Amino acid sequence: MVRTATSFILFLLTAPVGTETLDVRDSGTVDLGTFECRDINRSTVVQRVCYDPAQRAMIVGVKGNYTRYCELPAATFEAFMTAPSMGQFFHRNIRESGPGGRYACQAQRSGGRRPHA
Numbered sequence: 001m002v003r004t005a006t007s008f009i010l011f012l013l014t015a016p017v018g019t020e021t022l023d024v025r026d027s028g029t030v031d032l033g034t035f036e037c038r039d040i041n042r043s044t045v046v047q048r049v050c051y052d053p054a055q056r057a058m059i060v061g062v063k064g065n066y067t068r069y070c071e072l073p074a075a076t077f078e079a080f081m082t083a084p085s086m087g088q089f090f091h092r093n094i095r096e097s098g099p100g101g102r103y104a105c106q107a108q109r110s111g112g113r114r115p116h117a
Helices: 002-014 074-082 086-097
Strands: 021-024 028-031 036-039 046-052 057-062 065-069
Touching: 021 065, 046 074, 046 086, 057 086, 074 086
Parallel strands: none
Antiparallel strands: 021 028, 036 046, 046 057, 057 065
């Protein structure tokens, strides 16, 4: 019994640790290794928010669908996280920027087409 428990603990300690990924609309699979993610339980609209301050990128989960927003200032992220109504703030200040909008990522601005190198 002790040997089995020890083997299991050793397995857990030596198992490779992978980062979480998400399937994000218009961005494909995104590695969340550099993002700080928070599950949201105080909003009926927003379920999860992930933000990477270095990239100024935010991923928002709404009804099981994830969308990425780019060039989002840290101050806007903080205002979103502390807003009395996260759903209202999101719709008015972030989502309304929509495809081609202020916080749309490059792939979204070009209609989902990625520029050729």
